[in-house]
Amino acid sequence: xxxxxxxxxxxxxxxxxxxxxxxxxxxxxxTSDDVLSGIAAALAGVPHDNVDSxxxxxxxxxxxxxxxxxxxxxxxLRIALPTGASLPPLVGWPADLAETIAGETVxxxxxxxxxGRVFEELDEAAVVEAAKRFADAGLSSVVVAGSxxxxxxxxxxxxAELLAEHLPGVRxxxxxxxxxxxxLERENAAGLNACLTDLAEVTIAAxxxxxxxxxxxxxxxxxxxxxxxxxxxxxxxxxxxxLTFASGPTNSMRGAALLGGVEDGLVVDVxxxxxxxxxxxxxxxxQANAAVEIGGVRTLxxxxxxxxxxxxxxxxxxxxxxxxxxxxxxGQRLLTDSLVFGGSTATLTDAAIxxxxxxxxGNGSPELAPxxxxxxxxxxxxxxxxxxxxxxxxxxxxxxxAVGGGAFAVPDQLPGIGDVVRPEYGSTAxxxxxxxxxxxxEVDQVFRDLGRDAALAAAVELATDRAVEAGADxxxxxxxxxxxxxxxxxxxxxxxxxxxxxxxxxxxx
Amino acid sequence: MSRELTxxxxxxxxxxAWIIGTGGGGNPHLNHLxxxxxxxxxxxxxxxxxxxxxxxxxxxxxSTMGAPVVMQERLQDSxxxxxxxxxxxxxxxxxxxxVMATEIGGSNAFxxxxxxxxxxxxxVDSDAMGRAYPEAQMTSFAIAGLQPWPLAxxxxxxxxxxxxxxxxxxxxxxxxxxxxxxxxxxxxxxxAPRTGAEVKAYGVSNSMSFAxxxxxxxRHARAxxxxxxxxxxxxxxxxxxxxxxxxxVERRATDGFLRGMAVLDGLDRWAGKRVELDxxxxxxxxxxxxxxxxxxxxxxxxxxxxxxxxxxTETARYGQRVSLIAMRAPELFSSEEGLRFVGPRxxxxxxxxxxxxxxxxxx
Numbered sequence: 001x002x003x004x005x006x007x008x009x010x011x012x013x014x015x016x017x018x019x020x021x022x023x024x025x026x027x028x029x030x031t032s033d034d035v036l037s038g039i040a041a042a043l044a045g046v047p048h049d050n051v052d053s054x055x056x057x058x059x060x061x062x063x064x065x066x067x068x069x070x071x072x073x074x075x076x077l078r079i080a081l082p083t084g085a086s087l088p089p090l091v092g093w094p095a096d097l098a099e100t101i102a103g104e105t106v107x108x109x110x111x112x113x114x115x116g117r118v119f120e121e122l123d124e125a126a127v128v129e130a131a132k133r134f135a136d137a138g139l140s141s142v143v144v145a146g147s148x149x150x151x152x153x154x155x156x157x158x159x160a161e162l163l164a165e166h167l168p169g170v171r172x173x174x175x176x177x178x179x180x181x182x183x184l185e186r187e188n189a190a191g192l193n194a195c196l197t198d199l200a201e202v203t204i205a206a207x208x209x210x211x212x213x214x215x216x217x218x219x220x221x222x223x224x225x226x227x228x229x230x231x232x233x234x235x236x237x238x239x240x241x242x243l244t245f246a247s248g249p250t251n252s253m254r255g256a257a258l259l260g261g262v263e264d265g266l267v268v269d270v271x272x273x274x275x276x277x278x279x280x281x282x283x284x285x286x287q288a289n290a291a292v293e294i295g296g297v298r299t300l301x302x303x304x305x306x307x308x309x310x311x312x313x314x315x316x317x318x319x320x321x322x323x324x325x326x327x328x329x330x331g332q333r334l335l336t337d338s339l340v341f342g343g344s345t346a347t348l349t350d351a352a353i354x355x356x357x358x359x360x361x362g363n364g365s366p367e368l369a370p371x372x373x374x375x376x377x378x379x380x381x382x383x384x385x386x387x388x389x390x391x392x393x394x395x396x397x398x399x400x401x402a403v404g405g406g407a408f409a410v411p412d413q414l415p416g417i418g419d420v421v422r423p424e425y426g427s428t429a430x431x432x433x434x435x436x437x438x439x440x441x442e443v444d445q446v447f448r449d450l451g452r453d454a455a456l457a458a459a460v461e462l463a464t465d466r467a468v469e470a471g472a473d474x475x476x477x478x479x480x481x482x483x484x485x486x487x488x489x490x491x492x493x494x495x496x497x498x499x500x501x502x503x504x505x506x507x508x509x
Numbered sequence: 510m511s512r513e514l515t516x517x518x519x520x521x522x523x524x525x526a527w528i529i530g531t532g533g534g535g536n537p538h539l540n541h542l543x544x545x546x547x548x549x550x551x552x553x554x555x556x557x558x559x560x561x562x563x564x565x566x567x568x569x570x571x572s573t574m575g576a577p578v579v580m581q582e583r584l585q586d587s588x589x590x591x592x593x594x595x596x597x598x599x600x601x602x603x604x605x606x607x608v609m610a611t612e613i614g615g616s617n618a619f620x621x622x623x624x625x626x627x628x629x630x631x632x633v634d635s636d637a638m639g640r641a642y643p644e645a646q647m648t649s650f651a652i653a654g655l656q657p658w659p660l661a662x663x664x665x666x667x668x669x670x671x672x673x674x675x676x677x678x679x680x681x682x683x684x685x686x687x688x689x690x691x692x693x694x695x696x697x698x699x700x701a702p703r704t705g706a707e708v709k710a711y712g713v714s715n716s717m718s719f720a721x722x723x724x725x726x727x728r729h730a731r732a733x734x735x736x737x738x739x740x741x742x743x744x745x746x747x748x749x750x751x752x753x754x755x756x757x758v759e760r761r762a763t764d765g766f767l768r769g770m771a772v773l774d775g776l777d778r779w780a781g782k783r784v785e786l787d788x789x790x791x792x793x794x795x796x797x798x799x800x801x802x803x804x805x806x807x808x809x810x811x812x813x814x815x816x817x818x819x820x821x822t823e824t825a826r827y828g829q830r831v832s833l834i835a836m837r838a839p840e841l842f843s844s845e846e847g848l849r850f851v852g853p854r855x856x857x858x859x860x861x862x863x864x865x866x867x868x869x870x871x872x
Contacts, residue, residue, distance in 0.1 A: 082665045084584035092542050113693045114579050120666065147582045182581045184539070390828040395756055 001052045001507040005435025006042055007251055007428075008035055008058045011272070011331075015042035016431035017051070021258070026428040035060060036210045043214045052507055054211055057225040057251040057434040060203055061196050061241045065295040068096060072141055072198040073103040074191055075134040077163070079110035079122060079146030079155050080183065089143070089187055094296035101195040103139040106130040110155050111147035116446065116494060119147060122155045124162060131166035141194045142167075145175035145187035151496060152446055171197050171239070176444070178242065178301075185300035192297060193242035200241035204234055223471065223505075227303055229254040229284050229433070230440035230502060233470050245294060246303045248430060252403065253278045253285045253304060255433030259423035260401035266391055266417070268384065269429065270406030272314040273329040275384060277307040277391045280401075282480065307391055311383050313406035314338065317346040317368075317376050325379050339366040348409055351376035358408045381411035389416050403429040439505055441467030441477070444498040452495060456482060459497040467501050477503030511561060511631070514554040514721075519544050519622075521724030524818070526618035528723050528741065531808050532822040533791035534615015534641030535577050543587050544619050547626045554622050555631040557607060559714050562705030567603055568633055569594045570703055571620045572611035574645065574685060575695030577823070580616070583695050589663050590620050591627035593699040596661040600671050601702060609633035609708065611648060611700055613716040614641030614791075620697075635712035639839050640808050642851060643766055643790040645685065646678035649839070650703065652847045653711040657681040661699040664692035713839050719745075727817040737817025738832040741810075747836035748865055750795060750802055751784050752777050752814060755829045760822075766790055771811075771825050773833070784833060786811070788822040793856050795833060795865075803835040803865035804858070806842035806851040810834050835865035 002024070007014045008031060016026040027045030032038035039056070064070050076089035089105050090098045108126035111119035134142055142163055149156045153176040160172040173194040179186035208222055223231035226243040229250045237244065249269070256267040263283045269276045279286040285304035292303045310327020314334040318324040330337040330345050337343035339350040342364035350366035352358040354373035366373075388400055397418040402410040403426035412420055425432055441463040447455035464477045481500040486493075514522075523541040526534070548554075562568065571590055573580070598604050608621045608628065613636040621632045637648035651657065660672040662685060670688055675681045681701075689696040703712075723744050730740035742749050753773040760769040768789045775782040787794040792809040795802050803809050811820045814830040825831075841847050843862065853860050 080582075080584065082667075083586060086543055086546060086586045086588065087539065087584045091546060111583070114576070114582070117693075119583070119693065147584075181578055183584055184581075389754075390830070392828055 001505075002050050003435045003505070004043070004046060004051055004054045005251070005431040005433065005437070006039060006054065006056045007248060007430035007434050008039065008056065008060065009248055009430065010059065013038035013042045014428040014431035015046050016425065016428050016435050017046040018432065018435040021436065023259075023425045023432055026425050026431060028428065036206055039207070039210050040214060043210075048215060051216065051220050053221040053223060053505060054216065055223045055225060055231055055434045055437055056207055057247045057430065058244055059248050060244075061199065062245050062294065064196060064199055065097070065192055068100050070199040071101050071195040073139055074101045074194040075103045075130075075137065075139040075142040076105045076187070076191065077127065077130050077142060077144045077159060078105075078107040078187065079144065079159060081107050081109040081120070083111065083147065084183070087184065089145070089191065091184070092298060093188070097295060097297065101191065104130075104133045104137045106133060112149065112152045112155065114148055114151065116152050116496070122158055124158070127159045127162045128166055131163050134163070134170070135167050140169060141171045141173070141197045143173050143175065143187060143190040143194045145183065145190055147183050148181070149174070149176040150180055150186075150444065177240070180300055182300045185298055188297050189242060189299040189301055192294060192299070193240060196241040197238075200238050204238055208234070221471070223437070225251055225434050225437050227301065228440065229437060231437045231471065231505065236470065245301065249276055249278065249306055250285050250304050251433035251437070252276075252430040253280060253433065254283070254437065255429030255431070256401040256403045256423070256426070257283045258436050259403070259425055259429055259432055260421040262399050262401050262421060265399035265401065266388055267401045267403065268388065268407075268410060269404040270402065270409050271312050271404050272334055272406065273310065273312045273331050274308045275311045275387070275406065275409070277387050278304050279391050305391075307387050309383060309387050311348070311380055311409065313347065313349045313409070315348045315380075317348065317351060317372070319346070319372055323372075323375055323379060325376055325383070339368065340364055348376060348380055348406070352408050377409070380409045384410055385414045388414055392416060403427065437505070438502045439467050439470050439472035440500060440502045441465070441470060441472070442500045444496075446494050446496050448494050450493070450495070452484065455495045455497055456484060456499070459499040460501065463499045463501045467503050471505055472503035473506035474503070477501050511555060511557040514556055516548055517725070518721050519548055521721045521728060522618060522717070523724065524727050525720035525722065525724030526613060526615060527819040528727070528810050528812065529639075529720055529808060530614030530641040530819065530821070531791045531810055532788055532820070533643065534612060534617060535580065536821060537616040537619055539580065539584060540616045540619035540623065543585070544622050547587065552626045554625060556634050556717060557631045559633055559635045559705075559709050559712055562607065562633065562708055564704065564706040566606040566705030567601075568703045568705065568708050569597060569605040569608040569624065570611050570637065570700040571608060571624050571698065572617045572645070572700070573620060573695065573697045574689045579693060579695040583665070583693065585695070585697070586665060587623035588627055589665050589697040590624040592669075593661045593663045593697040594624050594628060596663065596669055596671065597659070597699040597702060600659060600661065605630055605702070606705075607631045607633045609712065610636040610717065611645070612636060612638045612641050613713070613720055614638060617641075618717065618720060632717070633708060633712070634715050634717045635708055636716045637712060639713035639716050639842070641791055644682055646682045647851045647855070649711045649713060649841050650701070650707070651678040652841055652844070652850050655703070655707060655711065656701055658701055660685055660701060662688050663697045668692050711841065730817060738812050738814060738834065741812060741817055742834050745834070745836045747808075747834045748869075749832060750835050750865060751775060751779050751782070751797060751833040753779055753784060753831060755825055755827055755831055758825050758827065767822060769822070773831060776830070786833070789856060790822060792822065794853065794858060795835070801860065801863045804853045804860070804863045805856060806838040806847060806862065807865055808836045808838060810836075837864060837866050
């Protein structure tokens, strides 16, 4: 099966054509301001025949939040009274972002206890009243967030039903679909999602149009990658655009894992300005378990655990005592400002050339003292070694996959690291990761009146159905996470089961 | 000296209280947000020195008991803390002149501010632990043998209780914990009221301004690109025991406590040495290459070596670069009676307390 992966980054748009597990072609094109012509340029660089699907990884939605552009207003319905009134929705948000998206905020009685008991019954009349206020304010995107909803989501679901009934056409983001425990952080993630729903409609339609313009017919399916390294359908992406956040680093790590043949270990993606470190567990990025800030908003999103340092190919050399490297960088101007390209700024790339680690034909010559160059390369190696060690979870040696244009800065020998793997096509690992993305299905709900085995089986079956619905080949689907938690206070042997399954994208050509 | 807390003081308190929480006490983030909200709405907070209290002044002592995960979902309304104080005032038939913290370490440092805002009374610059401890009876007031009852407890749904009498401080912990668990593992409490004379004699005086100073030291060091760990050490008159990297963390949840051990491998001048750090909610004991260098009741704090931010026993993980600092506990906690409540033996270790600064001055 032939698939094209596209990664729209801040600097470059990369595309990779993959046949089965083999990379057939890969290109880099500059990202354009309108995003779409960059995609068109990248698509033009790879063959189009017999392509089953195009999978796009994009930072478009992350950037919209960071730059406060193209965001719609949001209504918030919090189900937690009589708690939490002194910490209302949007508390702690950067003022400019809160002002941009704040519509009406309503708090109603309800909520769940940690063990699944009802804290307070949902005040349905107040939800109906809230629907009227949202309608009067002209809001069509609403967040519903209830206390302990990941333990029992029925109050959120009921509130969403009531809103749909009384506010036709409303798009509801239920918090339990987006995060785990931590009401404020979960509600924040839902708020970020809800403010992107208008933009999601427009952007995803434009992606589809770009494919059409490039000559792809309806037989080529379009997917977007999400932050866990799997794909979502266009329909899912319209409802949960926030799930595309951080898909870039995830794609890069997935691509590195697949290209390097490493399931468990570390990845470093060295670009022009930064080196980004992540850890692989069973071929997928390890998720961060602490609060993650996006655009200044605190969330508990499932995002890859990343460590970034200011070391890249364009990092400036600051000769002196002590010798320093970066964090400032010539970045995109590497091809004009560095010594090797005739510029006047000494960079890590120049030092690597003088030290004999890198060969580049430029129009200038890096005039750098050999001692200094050697010291710079050694310093970069030390900084990289230090961060690699920080990302490790065990004391044993692990392999490290080095990708990205600045991968030359990674030493061949690092303490605590076994092999340093430098795969072919490593500079477009993110597009390869998108092309080879798999499909997931998730279930997180309470089962009653079933034994444990029957409940787990039912959850796996439901998650598998969801994965198949999202495009997975049923035979390839396997559970990668199963977690169950008995809820002692609920009648009928209640068991909360969380299952995640992953399968290969089905060939439908 | 009485003073009005500034917005910067409130932010510094969040950093400093988390540091002197010695790994426990809960991250102050949500309570900090609560107080920031009130301050942004124009609320002011008066902090008074305990010496300004009249001997017969009535002081409310507040804290919220419960599980951190519940606090993250059942976001506490600051009015609940004030309500616990009101119930106590009704019960004893007399209004309070001021309010203070039970526990200055961690999230409970903000509780008196949350109550004071609604009751329009000042906050006393004092608490009863000088840090965080795993159990509610581990206080200077209990060590001094003061009366443990009554206690008022509030659940936001309207469950309100007064525990009118208990035979011992330990029973107060057990009975109030049982009520807390039944109402969903989170409840605001107002402990046994204290007179001004008792607070002056047995409270840990100036502990709130101390926490604020610690936070300010970290903030200034960061702003001036200086070492925040060194700044903290200087601010607390403490000692840097070790700098290293976490190489293992073992945790087990037993009897409602988080117990375990973190292992650190040395860096810089400690290269080749190893630290084992035991915890029960808080850091309790530090050993360097098997030799005990600090124990409770003295304060053992683990900081991120770069940011100076405190690292909690719940969040410590492999690979973090950390600095271990220790400071001496107030004398009352090191007394014979104090050690019965908060010494190593009270936490299950068969050993004498080790003062990390024993060689510096005669205590």
